[in-house]
Amino acid sequence: DHSPRAPSIVLDELLDHCEARTVGARAAMVVQHPLQPFSPRYHDGRDPRLWRYETEATPIASPGAPPGATRSVNAVRTLSLTQLVTFWSHPAKWYCNEVLRFWLPSDLDVGSDDETLVLDQMEHGIARANLLQRALAGGAIAEDALRERMIAHGALGPGALGAAQLTAISAEVTEAIAGIDPAARRAPVEVRLHGAQWELSGSLDGIFGDVRYIVRGNSLAADRHIRALVEHLVMCAAAEQPGATVPTRTLIRYGKNGKRLELVLERVAGAMQVLEQWIDALAAATVAPPAFFPAAGIAWYETITSEKKGAGDPYAKALDAFEREGFKGADGDAFDPYVRTLFRDDVSLSTHRGEFERLASLLFSPFNTRAGARR
Amino acid sequence: MTIPQFNALTVSLDAGVTLVEASAGTGKTFAITRLVLRFLLERRVERLSQLLVVTFTERATQELVTRIRIALREAHDVFRGVITEQTPANAELFTLAATHDSAGAAILAGALAELDGLSVSTIHGFCQRLLRESALESRVAFASTLLEHPGIPLGRAVRDWTRARVVPAPSAAALLGKDDPVGWMRSLLTPTLRAPDRKIALPADPATEAPALLADYVERASEAFHEHKRARHLFEFDDLLQQVHRILKEEGSDGALAQHVRQRYRAALIDEFQDTDPVQFPIFATAFTGCPLFLIGDPKQSIYGFRGADINSYLEAAAGAARRYTLMENYRSVAPLVAAVEALFTRVDEPFCYPRVRIDYPKVRAAQSAAPPAALAVRTQGAFVWQWFGPDLAPENARPKHTINKTLGLAMVVRETVQEIARLNADGLPLGSIAVLVRKNQEGEAMRKALVAAGLPAVVNGTEDVLESDEALELARIALAVAEPKNGAALRSALATRLWGASFAEVAATVDDATSRALEELSEQCVRARDLWALRGPAPALAELLHRRGSAPRILAASEGERRWTNVRHCLELLQDAWREDAIPPDAIPSWMAAECEQAAPERRELRLESDASAVQVLTIHKAKGLQWPVVFCPTLWTGPFESKEILDVEWVHLRENGTPVLDLGSEKLGERRSARTFEDRAEQQRLAYVALTRAQFRCYVAWGVFNKAVDSPLAHLMGAPDRDALRAFVATEKKTMTMVEAPTRVAPSTAPVAAGATSLLPPRTLPALTGRFHTWRSTSFTSITRDSHGWEGRELDDPVALLPAAARPADVPGFRGFVAGTEAGNALHALFETHDFRTAPTEEAVRAVLEEHNITPPKDGRWSVADVVAMVERTCAATIPDSTLSLARIAPDSTLREWRFALPVGGARPRDLAHALSTHGSAVAQAYAPRLAALKDDDLTGYLNGSIDLALRDDGRWWIIDWKSNWLGAADTDYERAPVEAAMIESHYVLQYHLYALALHRYLRTRQRDYDPATHWGGVAYVFLRGVDGTSERGWFRDCPSPALLDALDAAVAAR
DSSP: OOSOOOOOHHHHHHHHHHHHHSTTHHHHHOOOOOSSTTOGGGTSOSSTTOOOSOOTTSSOOOOOOOSOOOOOOOSSEEEEHHHHHHHHHSHHHHIIIIISOOOOGGGSOOOOOSOOSSOOHHHHHHHHHHHHHHHHTTOOSSOHHHHHHHHHTTSSOSHHHHHHHHHHHHHHHHHHHTTOOGGGBOOOEEEEEEOSSEEEEEEEOOEETTEEEEEESSOOOHHHHHHHHHHHHHHHHHHTSTTOOOOOOEEEEEEETTEEEEEEEOOOTTHHHHHHHHHHHHHHTTTSOOOOOHHHHHHHHHHHHOOSTTOOOHHHHHHHHHHOOOSSSOOSGGGOHHHHHHTTTOOOTGGGHHHHHHHHHHHHGGGOOTTTSBO | OOOOBOOTTTSOOSSEEEEEEEOTTSOHHHHHHHHHHHHHHTTSSSSGGGEEEEESSHHHHHHHHHHHHHHHHHHHHHHHTSOOOOOTTTHHHHHHHHHSOTHHHHHHHHHHHTGGGOEEEEHHHHHHHHHHHTHHHHTOOSSOEEOSOTHHHHHHHHHHHIIIIITTOHHHHHHHTTOOGGGGIIIIIHHHHTOTTOEEEOOSSOSSSHHHHHHHHHHHHHHHHHHHHHHHTEEOHHHHHHHHHHHHHHHOTTSHHHHHHHHHOSEEEEOSGGGOOTTHHHHHHHHTTTSEEEEEEOGGGOOOGGGTOOHHHHHHHHHTOSEEEEEOEESSSOHHHHHHHHHHHTSSSOTTSSOTTTSOOOOOEEOOOOOOOGGGGSSOOOSEEEEEEOGGGSGGGOSTTOOBOHHHHHHHHHHHHHHHHHHHHHTTOOGGGEEEEESSHHHHHHHHHHHHHTTOOEEEESOOBGGGSHHHHHHHHHHHHHHOTTOHHHHHHHHTSTTTOOOHHHHHHHHHOTTOHHHHHHHHHHHHHHHHHHHHOHHHHHHHHHHHHTHHHHHHHSTTHHHHHHHHHHHHHHHHHHHHHHOOOGGGHHHHHHHHHTSOOOGGGBOOOOOOSSOEEEEEHHHHTTOOEEEEEETTTTOOOOOOOOBTTBOOEEEEETTEEEEESSOTTHHHHHHHHHHHHHHHHHHHHHHHHTOEEEEEEEEEEOBTTGGGSHHHHHHOSOOHHHHHHHHHHTTTTEEEEEOOSOOOTTTSTTTTSOOOOOOGGGOOOSOGGGOOTTEEEHHHHHGGGSSSTTOOTTOGGGGSOGGGSGGGOOSGGGOOOSHHHHHHHHHHHHHOOTTSOOOHHHHHHHHHHTTOOOOTTOSSOHHHHHHHHHHHHHSBOTTSOOBGGGOOGGGEEEEEEEEEEEEEEOHHHHHHHHHHHOOHHHHHHHHHHHTSOOOOEEEEEEEEEEEEEEETTEEEEEEEEOOOOOSSGGGGSHHHHHHHHHHTTHHHHHHHHHHHHHHHHHHHSTTOOHHHHEEEEEEEETTTOOSSSSTTEEEEOOOHHHHHHHHHHHSOO
């Protein structure tokens, strides 16, 4: 328990005996080694009895170069919608994956060799997302063949457990898409946008009639929320193209524990201009890690768009979300391994407050109208 | 009720139970040493070894031994006249010397000579020794082993329960929903796991079957866990107690075991008795019937309910004691502090929730006369300082009755604590004199970080897990680079660690420049590290890498360097231990860490102190018990108890009723029991607060304010709801001992709560584990089954070349037989066959590309060439498999499954069951191999058996399994004849391997092939020893065809038992 250990009785007796004969013998005979081999006491020369073969800690170096900047901006940038979405919804991950080109162990697919019994949150989410896709496309989600296939793939637990899991997820999915007519579904819209120094391409799915639906069977996680906003803006920008038939309205539908909430995003005026600024921000972020954090960002955004009186200080809410600790692990940005990797010397929002608020304003200001986001 | 004052010199040493209640700081250890002296001097015990002293922790046993030794020596010196000066501390020794004649000195000399025989132990240690010394009386197995990681078999029992009870039952499965029974272990299962007399109360008319399902869960998982221990002769410490308790209960005080105890010991002194439970007291009461039994404890400090301590057991034992005393002098704290704590705890009638007749707050006198450190006199403050936090600190909380939310509140108290410590330090108080006591480890880590950020060294004495630190994650990233030294992404991930210390500019530069120096340098070092890892383990390999990089001085020079570098060294030790046990390779480090993190962290994984320099001690109240510091801060006593959540919509509660653990899952008594439980929780948190507030010698700081839910806190029980005026009035009545300090107002913490970087609430350890996807303990593989059977741990079975003497290595042989050896060579050959269309000849370019991918280049001396490899592939494909008509050359790619991965569900298979199937139904080779299989470690396999079949193919409606082997069997053609090939198959356990493969395919076909019949649809199994295949003879080929009967027998052997 980190407390000093008493010597054995025999040794203690010996030392007492020596001390009784010669005052100071105990202190002279006992060498109190520092707790750690790199302790400065080994190297300060005050006690000649303290020495080590290991010299790795002898030279005390300077702390080393700060993580610092990386490289200059490309003149013309071609990027996909996915890249733009990832940049805003998980900037630290985007920076590691896209700029530094590495992945953390938690993202590497080492292949699960664990049997599926109970679905964890991620497995449940994946199964639900797949079923949502299927249901929105008009497919059946409760048939035996589907269940057997999912069980065989390990997407559901075995036997009755898998059946119960499928029933539960199907109910969530059915509830989530209630009222959406699969027959009104349109083919995915291919987006091709050009700016002064960039090209953006991708496709937008989930369009039913003149509305784009983002449906989540559970709560709306920060990264998903941001993704919906980014895609909405891109859709609005695409609608500015001559002859475009892209809808300009997004309806985000999500729910948890039987409650369904809807968030309506109306047309954003001047979407192309906003997009220009976003892509400038992305280009600038290739030089240094972007100090924008999704959970903190959404908390900031929700505070400024809240219709509640006295909703509080957006930065305080952002800070709370940044540092919030969940059960076994955490859900605050500060606990994200990518954030901890990039901001390894100072994982705090206060240090980066200015940049965070600048990027948050840039991302959310197109949607920053109380009437624009209603529930 | 007035309890008489304890006097060590006059208290009766007669037989029977004597209870001594010792409030905090009243010198109970001192009292124990005086009792030991009296037992010796009055000849109640002949020898020191006849006295049993029991305490709660190992650390306390060491301290007690030292204190008793010092007391004996001091008494001996007084008796001999060596010490003549009488002081208050040794006055009792002079009294004893005056009472006892010169024989006393001889008795003490004898005791000193046999100090090694002194029995000071924990209660578990006592029981363990008792069972060992009286193995026949106690009826325990001789060869028992301590179960170190109970979480593993417990998790396994829970998953087995899920499989057996939920998977086949639709109604249970529907109830389970998204809940994970593994997640209920700690809350629902553990509290009654080790109590065989547990009672589960169910509702009389349940609305669903959920309560019954949960009851079944607790019963069956508990039974499976205990069965696991029984079958393997494993024990836990609590089993020792249960065993001793059971025997003593059966036999009574005249039984063999009790008599054995009394022959060995004549008296017992039980320290920290307030943490007893329903099992411990009966053990001592029965074993020491007719002997003096001293119970020393303080019910006000019973805080280990989570470990099974039961205050009611203490109170019952206390009520039955023949004699009862209390210690009345506080030697720890100065008088004003003693008075202040007393004023606080006597504000209400029942400060500890129980009636005073059961747990009272006895008045104590301060015997501490030492002067406070001069630094505490610089600013005039009371011994007890209230730090008040009002609602006007935060603009958004400006309304008077608004409360401060918990996150913000923690940030505020952390900031105030740091600032006050900085002031004390500036006044001249050494940091080592200060302790900060918190309720949870996370609070402690936040406090430590804030102190360090403010330039105040601090250490946490807690239970944080080093494997969840940033450093552990970074070492895992470096290990992945060691595993794949040519993988650019893995290398960049390692480069970007703090340990390696490359700037992001350097990392980014390697993206466009694959030949960058930074990448090359790391890659080369990783190659060397990989070799070193295989030979000597991860610690030397990673330490060498970091040493070459100069990581230690760089990390140590940075902020929190000592903390970080201590974590690195600690992790390396753990990795090395894991390597020694399981030969863990570098690429398995992330999954190993994830699996470890799923188990509760044992002591060896707790963060170590990084420095012995003077530093503020930050620790939980539980850890602080028994310790003292000049100045103590209690910043979080305003937080309330933790609440349990419903499971499967079932309200439940755990508690003890008359010593019996009860789990109520909704019976008609649930409400009553819930109230009782809430009462117990609140009572324990009062005791926790008492422990915290009595650690200081000179000054104690307490944070109090309008924090959210503070009304449920222990302070609210004493002070009422947070109220500035009420506090001010209270302090005014105690102005000689107390001071109230209002935390600076209008600091606007909402906009700059971490302005100094000092109050970030981010414990670095709370990184999410590397996700549960990696954890592997319920799956196994062919290699893991056979690992123990060969002396070259951890090597791939395909690489036996490395075992051969140098004289017989492939390097001496021309042609493809002399192809390079090693795992990488095996991988390259597998890759060739994995992608090749057998109907065509491979091109030299394609083969060369594959070899280059695996870093294999033909030797310059031309011993073998790419053409040799091409020819080998052609020979192999063109050959007809012996005893069949099959030739690979006619197999189209769409008739093949390549690198077919399977997960074979197994339910309790044991090697000897498989061996029996092979010897009964197998071919001659299988029968020859069966005894070797039967000799493997007989540990059953339950869960999934993973594997990957190189090639499964269908030819003319029949299925075949083909496996490529790059093994070196010798230089001569004859080394690849049928007999040596069969010998290699047996020696390397390939016989087991192909039978498991066959079983996997058999099960697969049974579900996928219409009208499947193994007699019709099975072709066979062929293992191809590529170095021996000549295309014209049987050389290099092994063939077998497991019969349908054997497949069925194997299937039955691995099915659920």
